[in-house]
Amino acid sequence: APERDIAAATMTGFDGDGGVWEVTSAAGAVAEVRIPWPGGTISERPEVRREVVALYDEACRRLGEEPRPHA
Numbered sequence: 635a636p637e638r639d640i641a642a643a644t645m646t647g648f649d650g651d652g653g654v655w656e657v658t659s660a661a662g663a664v665a666e667v668r669i670p671w672p673g674g675t676i677s678e679r680p681e682v683r684r685e686v687v688a689l690y691d692e693a694c695r696r697l698g699e700e701p702r703p704h705a
Contacts, residue, residue: 643667648682650675653689 639659647654652670659665671685672692687704694701 645686650677653682653686 639661640657641660642658643655645653646656646666652668655667655669657665657667669689671681672688673681673685676682676685691701693699
């Protein structure tokens with residue numbers, strides 16, 4: 635599966651519509667990926683954490699991994 639080919643991802647930016655990540659494949663290829671926020675457009679900076687947590691939880695679900703507890 636393509637999502638399992640990613641070895642690393644670093645969030646490099648965001649706006650109200652989504653986040654931008656620099657991703658590195660297992661083969662070393664680097665690309666920029668833009669992912670929309672799961673809850674739709676946001677307008678307040680504190681909403682970013684909520685949306686990043688939602689992305690994390692969805693990634694864990696798709697990969698069959700148990701998510702870490704959220705503090």
